[in-house]
Amino acid sequence: MPGRFWTDQVAQRVMSEFESGTTNEAALEGVARTAIAIANEASADDCHNHRNQSLKECVPNSASPDCRGPVAVCPSKTGESAAETDQRRKFIEISDARAINAPGGLEKVKQTPENRRAAERARSRERAANPGRYPGGLAVGHAPDSIWGPSPESTEYVPITTSLNSAIIWQSNNLYPLHYRATRFKEGTWQGDRCVISVRGNL
Known part of the structure; x- marks a missing residue:
């Protein structure tokens, strides 16, 4: 409480x-x-917005609000089109369902060369299996990004522009410490260098 x-x-x-x-x-x-x-939920969102963003690594399975809680997903800092807004919201919807259903949330894992190769193989398989989903150079976006374990093969996919995909990957890499456990994925907005969640003011 x-x-x-x-x-x-x-x-x-x-x-x-x-x-x-x-x-x-x-x-x-x-x-x-x-x-x-x-x-x-509102309290967790507020803790997220005021957490120690300079923290680079958590003790695994820490219960600290600096190391466990929701993940905000913001648009690219250069803005986004209406289509990209829809893509980002679909990414959030899929990622949030996976975080909710993962016992203890989804842990941010260390990116190794093998992890990156596995992610690329998974993207290639998805594009080959469903070429019609990715017209006009749309990227195969992991939902959530493959940095949120347990493995790139266990994720779902969303068609997404390369610029939005890069923005989401950057946020995962730079705004959350290693071993942070994502319990939710939510829409975010930029406040300076922070991607924050809108917190309800009352019940």
Whole structure:
């Protein structure tokens, strides 16, 4: 459960429901559980936005918010087209589902020459198997990027422009420390050199 602000928000949400006429204990408990889940997610997003971005490596499986939490996915700093916005949102949708379903999240792994070769082989197989998905020079984008383990072969793919693909790879490489565990993937916006998640102000 997050800090006092969100604790008060949950209490106010349940009280508001009670005052509106809901008196069934099970129903109020359901309202509380939903409010707590939303509050926890908002708290995690806020921690993400204020984490130590200069940290380069985490202790594996650390529970620190500097080493575990959501990943924000921003557009290229030079901007993006409407098509690229759709591609980025599809990338986020697929990556988020994989992070949610991965026990403990997806760990950022060290990129070795063998990992890079495996990623290239996986991209080549995907393009050969589905050439119609990648017209006009679209890249085969790993979703999530292959830096988020366990292996390049275990990922899904999204057609994406080379510039957006490069921007997403750069963010994964430079904005998150080694062994960071991604529990969610979310849409981000640039605030200076930080790719941040929009945090809801209340419940």
